[in-house]
Amino acid sequence: MSLYSGLSQEQLQAQYQEVKQQYDEFKARNMHLNMSRGKPSTAQLDMSLDIFDSVNALNGYKAKDGTDCRNYGNLTGLDECKTIFAQSLGVQNDNIIVCGNSSLNIMFDYISQCMTNGAGGEPWMLQGPIKFICPVPGYDRHFGICEYFNIEMVNVPMLESGPDMDKVEELIKDSSVKGMFCVPKYSNPLGITFSDETVRRIASMKPAAKDFRIIWDNAYFVHDIVEDGDTLLNIFPEAEKNGNEDMIIEFASTSKISFPGAGVAVLAASENNIKQIAARMKRQIIGYDKINQLRHARVLKDGAGLREYMKRHAAILKPKFEIVVKSLDRDLTGLGIAEWTHPRGGYFVNLDVMNGCAKRVVELCAEAGVTLTGAGATYPYFKDPNDSNIRIAPSYPSLDELREAMNLITLAVRLAALEKLMDN
Amino acid sequence: MSLYSGLSQEQLQAQYQEVKQQYDEFKARNMHLNMSRGKPSTAQLDMSLDIFDSVNALNGYKAKDGTDCRNYGNLTGLDECKTIFAQSLGVQNDNIIVCGNSSLNIMFDYISQCMTNGAGGEPWMLQGPIKFICPVPGYDRHFGICEYFNIEMVNVPMLESGPDMDKVEELIKDSSVKGMFCVPKYSNPLGITFSDETVRRIASMKPAAKDFRIIWDNAYFVHDIVEDGDTLLNIFPEAEKNGNEDMIIEFASTSKISFPGAGVAVLAASENNIKQIAARMKRQIIGYDKINQLRHARVLKDGAGLREYMKRHAAILKPKFEIVVKSLDRDLTGLGIAEWTHPRGGYFVNLDVMNGCAKRVVELCAEAGVTLTGAGATYPYFKDPNDSNIRIAPSYPSLDELREAMNLITLAVRLAALEKLMDN
Numbered sequence: 057m058s059l060y061s062g063l064s065q066e067q068l069q070a071q072y073q074e075v076k077q078q079y080d081e082f083k084a085r086n087m088h089l090n091m092s093r094g095k096p097s098t099a100q101l102d103m104s105l106d107i108f109d110s111v112n113a114l115n116g117y118k119a120k121d122g123t124d125c126r127n128y129g130n131l132t133g134l135d136e137c138k139t140i141f142a143q144s145l146g147v148q149n150d151n152i153i154v155c156g157n158s159s160l161n162i163m164f165d166y167i168s169q170c171m172t173n174g175a176g177g178e179p180w181m182l183q184g185p186i187k188f189i190c191p192v193p194g195y196d197r198h199f200g201i202c203e204y205f206n207i208e209m210v211n212v213p214m215l216e217s218g219p220d221m222d223k224v225e226e227l228i229k230d231s232s233v234k235g236m237f238c239v240p241k242y243s244n245p246l247g248i249t250f251s252d253e254t255v256r257r258i259a260s261m262k263p264a265a266k267d268f269r270i271i272w273d274n275a276y277f278v279h280d281i282v283e284d285g286d287t288l289l290n291i292f293p294e295a296e297k298n299g300n301e302d303m304i305i306e307f308a309s310t311s312k313i314s315f316p317g318a319g320v321a322v323l324a325a326s327e328n329n330i331k332q333i334a335a336r337m338k339r340q341i342i343g344y345d346k347i348n349q350l351r352h353a354r355v356l357k358d359g360a361g362l363r364e365y366m367k368r369h370a371a372i373l374k375p376k377f378e379i380v381v382k383s384l385d386r387d388l389t390g391l392g393i394a395e396w397t398h399p400r401g402g403y404f405v406n407l408d409v410m411n412g413c414a415k416r417v418v419e420l421c422a423e424a425g426v427t428l429t430g431a432g433a434t435y436p437y438f439k440d441p442n443d444s445n446i447r448i449a450p451s452y453p454s455l456d457e458l459r460e461a462m463n464l465i466t467l468a469v470r471l472a473a474l475e476k477l478m479d480n
Numbered sequence: 481m482s483l484y485s486g487l488s489q490e491q492l493q494a495q496y497q498e499v500k501q502q503y504d505e506f507k508a509r510n511m512h513l514n515m516s517r518g519k520p521s522t523a524q525l526d527m528s529l530d531i532f533d534s535v536n537a538l539n540g541y542k543a544k545d546g547t548d549c550r551n552y553g554n555l556t557g558l559d560e561c562k563t564i565f566a567q568s569l570g571v572q573n574d575n576i577i578v579c580g581n582s583s584l585n586i587m588f589d590y591i592s593q594c595m596t597n598g599a600g601g602e603p604w605m606l607q608g609p610i611k612f613i614c615p616v617p618g619y620d621r622h623f624g625i626c627e628y629f630n631i632e633m634v635n636v637p638m639l640e641s642g643p644d645m646d647k648v649e650e651l652i653k654d655s656s657v658k659g660m661f662c663v664p665k666y667s668n669p670l671g672i673t674f675s676d677e678t679v680r681r682i683a684s685m686k687p688a689a690k691d692f693r694i695i696w697d698n699a700y701f702v703h704d705i706v707e708d709g710d711t712l713l714n715i716f717p718e719a720e721k722n723g724n725e726d727m728i729i730e731f732a733s734t735s736k737i738s739f740p741g742a743g744v745a746v747l748a749a750s751e752n753n754i755k756q757i758a759a760r761m762k763r764q765i766i767g768y769d770k771i772n773q774l775r776h777a778r779v780l781k782d783g784a785g786l787r788e789y790m791k792r793h794a795a796i797l798k799p800k801f802e803i804v805v806k807s808l809d810r811d812l813t814g815l816g817i818a819e820w821t822h823p824r825g826g827y828f829v830n831l832d833v834m835n836g837c838a839k840r841v842v843e844l845c846a847e848a849g850v851t852l853t854g855a856g857a858t859y860p861y862f863k864d865p866n867d868s869n870i871r872i873a874p875s876y877p878s879l880d881e882l883r884e885a886m887n888l889i890t891l892a893v894r895l896a897a898l899e900k901l902m903d904n
Contacts, residue, residue: 093552101550108536108771113529126525128517128740156580161765165589171596172605172629181596181605197763204763205596316552318771339621339628341585345769347532347742 059392060473072474079424079467087425089461094244094403095452096312099372104314110354111347119353125346131337132330133322134346136353141308141322143359144278146290151324153333156344159309159321163271164201166305166323169336170234170269171205176302176332177267180234189227189236191219193406193434193445195244198237198273202436207234209436214243218250221257228263235269241288242276242402245434245447249286249401259294261303272306278366279312280401281374292326301326310352312403313365320345320352376450376458380405383462393473405448407465413472414443420468426461483816484897496898503848503891511849513885518668518827519876520736523796528738534778535771543777549770555761556754557746558770560777565732565746567783568702570714575748577757579768583733583745587695588625590729590747593760594658594693595629600726600756601691604658613651613660615643617830617858617869619668622661622697626860631658633860638667642674645681652687659693665712666700666826669858669871673710673825683718685727696730702790703736704825705798716750725750734776736827737789744769744776800874800882804829807886817897829872831889837896838867844892850885 063071111117117125119134132138133154142149155162171181180186187208190199194214202209210233212223219238227233238258240250250258258270272291280286295301309321325333356362377399384396384407393413397406409417414431421428429447432438448465450458487495535541541549543558556562557578566573579586595605604610611632614623618638626633634657636647643662651657662682664674674682682694696715704710719725728750734743749757780786801823808820808831817837821830833841838855845852853871856862872889874882 095552098548101548104550105537108541112532117532124522124525124741126528126739126741128519128735130741157769158765158767164764168592168596172592179605181603197766200763204760311552315550315771317548317550317554317767318769336628339624340588341582342621343582343741345581345742345772347739348769348772 058390060477061392063477065478068474068478072471072478075467075470075474079420079464079471082464082467083424087460087464089425089453089457090427091449091453091461092427092429093452094312094449096316097372097452097454100369100451101315103368103372104355107314107351107355110351115354117347117350119346119350123346125350128342130343130346131341132334133344134349134353137320137349138322139358140353140356140362141324144362145274145306145308145324147292147324151292151326151330152322153325153330153337154320154322154344154349157309157311157317157319157321157348159273159275159307159311160197162321162323163198163273163307166271166333167201167205167207169333170267173336175267175269176328180267184232186232186234187230189219189224189233190436191236191238191243192436193245193440193447194237195239195273196433198271199436211436214246214248216248218248218254221254225257225261228261228265228268231264233263234265234267235271237271237273239273239275240291241274241286242279242399244275244402245404245406245445247397247399247402247404247406249288252289255289255291256294259291259300259304260298261300268303270304272304274306274308276312276402277308278362279369279403280366281370281377282400285401292324302328305329310356313356313362313369314352318348320349373451375455376453377405379455379458380448380450380462383459383466387466388469391470391473394469403449403451405450407446407448407469408444409446409469410473410476411442411444413469413476414440414446416472416475417446417465417468420471421464424464424468426464428465482814484901485816487901489902492898492902496895496902499891499894499898503844503888503895506888506891507848511884511888513849513877513881514851515873515877515885516851516853517876518736518873520740521796521876521878524793524875525739527792527796528779531738531775531779534775539778541771541774543770543774547770549774552766554767554770555765556758557768558773558777561744561773562746563782564777564780564786565748568786569698569730569732569748571716571748575716575750575754576746577749577754577761578744578746578773581733581735581741581743581745581772583697583699583731583735584621586745586747587622587697587731590695590757591625591629591631593757594691597760599691599693600752604691608656610656610658611654613643613648613657614860615660615662615667616860617669617864617871618661619663619697620857622695623860635860638670638672640672642667642672642678645678649681649685652685652689652692655688657687658689658691659695661695661697663697663699664715665698665710666703666823668699668826669828669830669869671821671823671826671828671830673712676713679713679715680718683715683724683728684722685724692727694728696728698730698732700736700826701732702786703793703827704790705794705801706824709825716748726752729753734780737780737786737793738776742772744773797875799879800877801829803879803882804872804874804886807883807890811890812893815894815897818893827873827875829874831870831872831893832868833870833893834897834900835866835868837893837900838864838870840896840899841870841889841892844895845888848888848892850888852889
């Protein structure tokens, strides 16, 4: 295959006819597949059915310390559930708070806390307009939180090593810049793990805002696809070296370990932050669902148990990622109209198509029955400046569905590029 | 027994010696009992063990509409779970949102929403100092929410019919008064159910603040102790007659139906409010724990199922409330040093002791090993102006423990009164 940019108008026409015909044949097949979100497949959910049976009349409902998990009490979560996350994230149990089933909810609530009661300083809401740094492309639901609270988002490009730290270090000189969202491991959607140097530079930042906060959304902390997955440098010891431990709040959950609809989520933070957050929680709730924490603790056991558990997810996910990447390699290599990632973990393959073509590709796929993540969703305010970024989520479809969908997607990428080139 | 106020100093001395000796004997027994909160007993929790087994590999994890409850999706909750609450509260399923395990959390979050994003108007946080009306005595955790958000609390006395509406109607002429907390049925701690007239007056209020909100915490909506329990007038149709349906947000939970540590909680609201709250939720969470919603739906079934279920709780609770009330009747009638309630539902017996004695009674009980709710907790800022109100929570102890505890409590009430009278 040759570079599309080198083709004459006649050659483009010929290519277009061929690709269009294949696309139309596809369309006639009336596929119906939603690939818009990083949703675990049924096979992955079936893996975790033990969790439902781990707490019942037979197995009992008492935590190791004797707590009857059915009743009131225990504000910050069961110790045995904290252990799983503490060991996996490299912090102490005292640095963990276990909440409900959604880390997004905890992040939202933490920003809400900063808005009304501050992050050690004045409430953010009373400080006039404030801003957050958003590495792009990124996670749409992070952007949604900022939008809800009317926090202006400033884009910073992601490099191979993580966010462009030169730009970040410049932006934090503005005291109205109050924070930054990061997915430091297998980032959504790029699959990039921040380099040790990036983690160290983040941990040693001296923002003008004394109440600056890093939302360290470690959503894919144990979510390797390959056997020797990426290693993320633990940010807390690095932050401590710089007296910056209060600047970081880390989040994780079992949404993609056990059940997205019925997992547990945690935050990890410094002693000061845990105190501040727990003081709020005391007014907010008597205790989160301890029975569900107990279910997870009994099945996942500890850090090592969790690592073993995740190997079974990897076995299900790996063939799916291979289909995506191999399809892209096979159909799009050498055409000069797209670039894509070969992620080693996480939930997404990032596909950058020709500038001005992402919306069209998503539209073409939708018209043929395959829903992709909305073009633009990976940028604040849904504004992808190049209209080029597409997020592919391989986890939910079956292998056969995924093969079909990838055939469609690569056709759509070619078709959109040809339309664009013929248009010029 | 005769009025303490009619006794001479010598008679008081004699009484004091007698009561003090009995109290000291009690103290020597080294009891250890925490009666500070309205905690269901183990027997009540054991009633609900079916809930744990209602969702598993055998019984499946799909909702009636086919939703796999293990996965992402479904923002406002499972329809079959909404049905239970809608039928019990007298609203439509569309007026219900099912959340996590804590109605306190939903109330906190709703106030938080009003603070940062307003209740249809400007964010409360940007409107300068604001106030809430708090009927007293009331629920300490409501006061805690106001304190956290720096909302000034204004006391309004509870009458036999509910809050003193003359006072309420006066207070709402101030546009900085933004809301009122109510426990309209079997109120905490008085056990009063608001009269139809009170509900109608609340529903027809015209507060100066257009963004005024009633936090209608219907915590004990199906929590009768006697067979023919109180009936609370449904506030929504009354509010609708006055175009006031957006002024009311209702809350309920299964904390005292299934498990305080692992139940489900809901809010009920007008179409406008549901829209506004759901728009926020879209940024806040992908969906609450649907599996736990399914567990509850399968066991509780519907409004009628819930009513039947609650009869079993009543059978456990009724003897406990009888012990409390009979002990008070037996030991304190005619002394002129205390008044108490004979509640028909809810979780508390309200005990008003001689002015200036509540703290001392709680202290005397604590010294003899029985922890009561802190004196003052039933008032904002922990300030009971008369130092007379004590909340008794009969649910958690066994019948034997409760008998013992009540013997201690009535002794302590007498001892504190005698100390006070001898002191004068």
